[in-house]
Amino acid sequence: MTHPFYTIHTHGLIRVAAATPRASVGDTAANAAATIALATQADAQHIDLVVFPELNLTSYALDDLHLQTAQQRATLAAIDSVVAASVTLRPVLLVGAALVRAGRLYNCAVVIARGRVLGVVPKTFLPNYREFYEKRWFASGAGLTGLSIDLGSESVPFGTDLIFAASDLPGLVVHAEICEDYWAPTPPSTAGALAGALICCNLSASNIVIGKAREREMLAAAQSARAVCAYVYSAAGPGESTTEVAWDGQGLIHELGEQLAQSRRFATEPDLVVADVDCERIAQERLRTGTFNDAAAFAGHPETRVRRIAFDHLTNPAVADVGLERVVPRFPFVPNDPARRDEDCYEAFNIQVEALAKRLEAARARTLVIGVSGGLDSTHALIVAAKAMDRLGRPRADILGFTMPGFATGEGTKANAWALMRALGITAEEIDIRPAARRMLEDMRHPFADGAPTYDITFENVQAGLRTDYLFRLANQRGGIVVGTGDLSEMALGWCTYGVGDQMSHYAVNAGVPKTLIQFLIRWCIRTGQYDAATDAILSTIVAQEISPELVPAGADGALQSTESMIGPYALNDFFAHYVIRYGLAPSKIAFLAWHAWRDAESGAWPADLPATARVAYDLSTITAWLERFLQRFFATSQFKRSALPNGPKVSGGGALSPRGDWRAPSDGTARVWIDELRSAVPQAEPGHLA
Template sequence: MAMHFLNLYNHDFVRVAAAVPLCRVADPQHNAEQTAALLRELAAQSVAVAVFPELGLSGYSCEDLFQQQALQQASLDALAQVLQASRELSTLAVVGLPLRVQQRLFNVAVVLQRGRVLGVVPKSYLPNYGEFYEPRQFAAADHALVDEVELLGQRVLFGSQLVFEAQDQPLLSLHVELCEDVWAPIPPSSFAALAGATVLLNLSASNALVGKAAYRRQLVAQQSARCLAAYVYSAAGAGESSTDAAWDGHALIGENGALLAQSERFADEPAWISADIDLQRLAHERARLSSYGEAVRIHAAQLRQFRRVSFQALPQGLDQALPLHRALDRHPYVPADDASRDERCEEVFHIQVQALVQRLRSSGLQKLVVGVSGGLDSTHALLVAAQAMDKLKLPRSHILAYTMPGFATSERTRDQAWRLMQCLGCSAEEIDIKPSCTQMLQDLRHPFAQGQAQYDVTFENVQAGQRTSHLFRLANHHGAMVLGTGDLSELALGWCTYGVGDHMSHYNVNASVPKTLIRYLVRWVAETGRAGAAARAVLEDILNTEISPELVPASAADPQAALQSTEAAVGPYELQDFNLYQALRWGYAPRRIAFLAWHAWGPGSAVQEGTYSHAQLKSVLGIFVRRFYQGSQFKRSCVPNAPKVGSGGSLSPRGDWRAPSDASARTWLDDWAQIPDHLP
């Protein structure tokens, strides 16, 4: 069967749900009808896994009625009703009820799918404080003397150490715990995650109290983070007894520390929430973080006690489009909301300043040499340098800033460089590099030196190299340090000349900062007035300037015709930074990046402005794959020291990225080639 490119299940996502039916206390038939109706609704939404509340078939607040045989039998009949409803559905459901096993009553979760009972999980920790007194009615999981039970004519596994593994999706493994279990110091799900469970399910009751909802959110987020897993939590809602408690039906879905979805509390109607879990992301983190592997090793003997149950997880229709229901950041390096973005910019700026201050102190140097082009990267490096000098209580005149116009330097950027240097109060000079470049081109017998308009890579690199040579010799002459300006995006794309200013320096503050974030950092400095009121106007002009290397002269007849556009050559930085984040931070293959890019940037994205066609997305991703994996690593293997500023990664060979300079890119290019040219 053909796999549809826009089907989330074909890219290792899985749709999960937490459902909250309307309950009637001690009325299992009604509760079964509600549960079955919601289950059918969720199956229609292609949900693979759905969790319902604790003791949802009987009602949680039955108290001593749990010991009544009539209620126990009615709960079993209700389970049979839900099981029958599941026969034609692919959605795996987890429902709660009281179950008698060997003359003991257990609070259990039953895992079922397609008319089959997959397993029964008893609650491990029974609360016996405040308004809870479950030991009065139930026995804890470790009281059981059997590990299998007969249930509705099926022989099934019974116990708290069960992992349910999807045969058709190797990254999907489930574990079930009940309410208080996750409130324990070491929840059962912690060991289950080490045993391989990637999606943790919790059937809960959890009554409503002031402040409790916020604590639940923290609990679900933190447990998903510690376990490097998804956590799906459903709590009892309307219809439970109000004798001594109230119930808010608070459902939550977390993934590795992030809260993906939560329900409206105190709903008067049946409710459910869903989220698409990124199984590849979870698997990548578990493989990457050595502490996870060490925990598995330490607890290996206990983890071997987990028993495993197989099931088929994927719904029908993998050859049909099933879009991703998941918020995707277009700018993963830059928070979307203003407050978080300002906080990010402030923190990154402080990291850069602190690192530069430490490097100057340790070197014993008190001066910096900076080449200022009037573009974004050198502007931000100069802003960091100014703040570092202030922190060191040194005059800004110790920043030796130079603008070095070449054959293609525009009056706009030259003017911006001068205005910025003067506003910041650094030592500002101009060195015209055209004479020294002409001499070198003559020495090389380059056609340009004989009057021919040959603007090749040699012509460009002679200018870049002359600027860097001047900066290093100026640093020698003045007892200073050359401050690098090149950013993370340029390193990723190999858009830097080997051994020159955007590649080589004594220290570089921008090397782990992508271009999209550099832009916001400069804007943040301007808007917060950190560079002074006079600098704001020139910073805004720089932000509105086309990104260009300015190495090839414009045509005399049409000055705009030959304007070098960096993004015309390497693709829009907003897309390339998106591609870089997915590849560097999560290790995703090109096909998966294309799938995510379609949902973030394609015509069907949640944000309609600034979209790209599928063909454009594939083309720009192709540029990234070729430039990142083929032929640029040798530049990254010898970059100068620079501070890492975020968890999005750096390309330092001493940090996040170690790769051979002569590795083949064929694997990634072949994967990229499998992206369809046109979507059905």
């Protein structure tokens, strides 16, 4: 036994598997034994649902042998064997069998759990083209609803109107369709999902030809995205008859368009491909997608026309940590796959460039005005501005870059700012704000003006505010617009001064880009040669330096003011922001996912070119401490700043924080609901669960 926090079911995760048993050519006893063996293995792996291939008990490629009485009776015996074995097994089993009802033979999915058949779903669409001749043997299940079928002494629900829902495990709501059903323009799983099924399953035979594996992946990804569901697909593997065709045994698990797992194809040994699907995430996505609700209405609300077959799943609801069968990216805004990451970086960068170019044209501005600190955000805003000018065929000299050293500006960052401006060929100037800041502090009777080293929020914001005052007045003077530098991470945390350059501008070009993505975007610019070698060298230096606002002088030890020591690591904060903004997950669930991603130096998933210094570990107590701080800042203290955001482009599908876009919230809200949930659901540090 362990704390419920560590169990997948606590967080709406359901463990599913696509099974590839060793097939046979009509040996139903062997098929039943292979099915039971994999079901037993699945039980040992704490799997909740196993999907087998089409007709896996009967065998698929039997041709006219499907119409033999002996074969039909042997299939019933195979079902009985699996049902008997399932009494003590955890998983719900979806097995394939050819069954006779009312003088017709149907290609069926048989749903078995804990020693009983819950229901039988006949195949709707029967392929009868090229190598397929299913209409020669089978009848379609189209239109068959509200019926039953006799299996031995039992009468069980039969029809295409069935979904199966665990009464004791929210999320385990299952729909079954068979092979050709999801090649059809109107897959039955669409209606199943609209009726409430969260996990749609496909029992498939699907012989293999060149390119078909890619087609299956495309269909499974598309259906899981379109129907807002998880999709589990299992194709027949080696052992089926190769008289005319061959088999590869492809198993796929997708969730909301994303592939979670795929089996080994052409494997000679039986296989289970396993993943934990996030049914809470699916349910939340449906709440956010009005089109899903409209589709249900246009379809006549399928939930009013289905039979929801209830069953008890957790007969022994022991609380156990069974791990997590799911890759949790440490950087959810940054793909781990290098090719996909390059595609995303290309799109993100060009979204920003296109957006800024359009705003420059629409404003009929002669110049772009930007404060260049030598830090990460202003650097990225500046290189975007340079590309925008290039795209418009305008000289980069129309970009007016100002470095404005204050009381704590480091020589290194100031030098970087100058070097970058020169390398890009913009018009560069320096305005020392210290005399004006000192005068303002004197007028305010601030202790610093009398020589006392008082580095409070007023001391910091006098500098930040003056920089913004200069930029706006310079833009007035020189016919320009001020380019904002603040990023999505700062907007989420409220780590910006109200009314100054990282919160207020004429156009907030970085507002849709989180800090972690900005770092990778700059690296992408270097790697893909967006600028010249001199610029690349400066960008490399900037992206490697510690993030600091440089508003307070270095301490006696020479250490600079560190942003992340005050608000937490940006990598963690971006992780939290992604799951709060995009999916609305409970804080305890976010902590659970973060713990799996960060609990040791090797956990989670990260891009291969991530610097070794970023491959760190955080224990649960550290994660929850920073998460609580994030929740307080996000929900209670920062919304008023986001409510006044200037225009800026949405960049990431993970969400944006503009009040005119993805995020609308009251400026006077409270974080209590989220913090209470976190504190009540997450345990104190327990031995064996910390890095």
